[in-house]
Amino acid sequence: MLIVGELINASRSSVAEAIKSQNAGMIENLAKDQYEAGAGFIDVNAGIFAGKEADYLQWLVENVQAAVDAPCCIDSPDPRAVEKALSVHKGTAMINSISLEKERFNTYLPLIAGTGLKVVALCMSDKGMPKTSDDRLIIADELINALVRNNVPLNNIYVDPLVQPIATEGNYGAEFLNAVEKIMTGFKGVHTICGLSNISYGLPKRRLLNRIFAVMAVAKGLDSLIINPLDKELMANLIAAGTLGGRDEFCENYLDAFRSQKLEF
Amino acid sequence: MSLQDIYESVLTFKADNLVELIRKEIAKGTAVSDILQEGLIRAMDEVGRRFAEGEFFVPEMLRSAKTMKAGLEVLKPLLIKTNTKAAGNIVIGTVKGDLHDIGKNLVIIMLEGAGFKVVDLGIDVDNETFVRAAEENKADVVCLSALLSTTIQAMKGVIDAIRKEGLNCKMVVGGAPVTPDFAQEIGADGYSEDAARAVDIVRTLVERQ
The missing domain is CATH 3.20.20.20 (Dihydropteroate synthase-like)
Structure with a gap:
């Protein structure tokens, strides 16, 4: 199961604030927390900033990838903003x-x-x-x-x-x-x-x-x-659903999750 | 207390019952405008209040509006005959480049419930169409909807086009990325964060005109 962590989205007011004040620490922490919780991609969105979206999106990619070794999911309806974000992205991004x-x-x-x-x-x-x-x-x-x-x-x-x-x-x-x-x-x-x-x-x-x-x-x-990969109950439910749906040979994921306390919430 | 029963039927989604009650009321000789105002519109106002207070949810808002509409169908021929005027003329649409209509449709339902005549231009509507519809329908208020941060930028264009044409109508904007600050920035007369509050805002603007 591929999880794209959705939290770095400017429609959330705390993230909008962090972007405006260029608070790199907060973005890095959000990236780290989501990555550690199992996100394979970190979504970045700066959609509310008309005119500045491209610059902000690029800034988000830089700060996410400074914190974690994971690709970004570049989330924008504006192809120019995507292009600018891609220019600094390392690895294979998702658009x-x-x-x-x-x-x-x-x-x-x-x-x-x-x-x-x-x-x-x-x-x-x-x-x-x-x-x-x-x-x-x-x-x-x-x-x-x-x-x-x-x-x-x-x-x-x-x-x-x-x-x-x-x-x-x-x-x-x-x-x-x-x-x-x-x-x-x-x-x-x-x-x-x-x-x-x-x-x-x-x-x-x-x-x-x-x-x-x-x-x-x-x-x-x-x-x-x-x-939101920090929602432990949701993540545990998804692990169980994958196992029950026949996509987890020998119940390996399920047992790994159990041993690493991912099924406790 | 039959007007009260009409009111209750809307709030409990009993369409058949409502139609029956309205027919009886008409036969009794109750003024059509009283049935409309004291029965149906008062009920939809209560729906709006309950929704705003978190007592009612979207499916219940839709259901009560559907019920109200069934009642309104019975009244319609009489409203035309007695020349009862709508509370105001509204033109509404989702702006150019945007195909989202769920929020807009909720606003339409609530405005119709409040007795407004609403002309729905649909989705992906260009400036020209807004201007023409506002003119043709003698709109008191034009409502603009958009769900994307990119497409809300098109709202300013519509507002400018309407003003440039010198039309005397108020402009209301809404949609998830729209903020009160943004609304003010682009020169809108009103902003609403949901369908229930949209009714209050439109009412205030129409009364002030």
Whole structure:
């Protein structure tokens, strides 16, 4: 299971403050904590700073990689900001995200085509948000094929089927879960990824819903998540879900987690 | 206390019951505007209050609005006949480059619940379309929505375009990355952080006009 640590995001006010005051120590600590908790990539986002996003994103990459030996997931809707962050990045970064929206696709493709970069492929097109699992599959199919044609190997593509709030439509959760299954069985070798917070929008006790939804998605084949790895309960649930879902030979991960107290919270 | 029953039906999501009660009230000769104001709109105000206080959640807000709409359908022909005016004319849309509409749709539901006439321009709406719709619909308030830090920048363009055209309408903005500071910076007249508060803000702006 690949975990992308989501905490270095400027939409969180403490992070925005750290970026503004160029508090490198705080960013380094956040990177270290997430890495030690099991994050394989550290997400960096400076999206709220219009005009300064590119500089800040670069600064975040530098400080994350000064603290940990891990790649970043560069999270920005602005290709120029991504490019600037990539110029200082060490190792193989993940780009978050390309989609089938024409402008987005055309501006991100040159950044990714023919490189070894990993990319989040968001199931969204100019027609708007997909509703059903089949809507998602149609977009995923087009996106995956377009990326592969442009020399992005299947193994570097992380399809995000797009989580939408069940508070607004009761079957949004089920449609997402079925899409994960269809994508994972239809495109062997591709990955699926998602964040969790959208699913529980507008409802109380959101952590409960997020956690159970993650487990259900893992059961359908989801193999990557953009989450808070410091949430020990969530991490323990994901380890157990992977083991129960048949992706943990000899229960090795589960037993490792037990011995290193990762199942206590 | 049948207006009270109408009010209760909205808050307990009983659409069939509500339709029945409204028909009875009409037959009794109760003024249509009273049924609307004291029954339906007062109930949706209570929904807004409960939502703001964390007593109601989004699915319940949607459910009560759906119930209210069923009641409104019964009243509609009579409202037209008695020439009852809407609380105000609103034009709303998600700005250019942005395809998100969940928040916008919640705002629409609450505004309609409060008796406003709402024209929904949908997603990815350009400046020109906003200006034209505001003019054609004699909008009192134009509401702009966006969910991305990149696309909220387009809000200023819409506000400038409306002002340049000399239209006398107030501008309200909202969406996750929008802050009160940002709203002020781009010259908006109002900002709301959720659908329930949007009603209060729009009401205040319309009353002031």
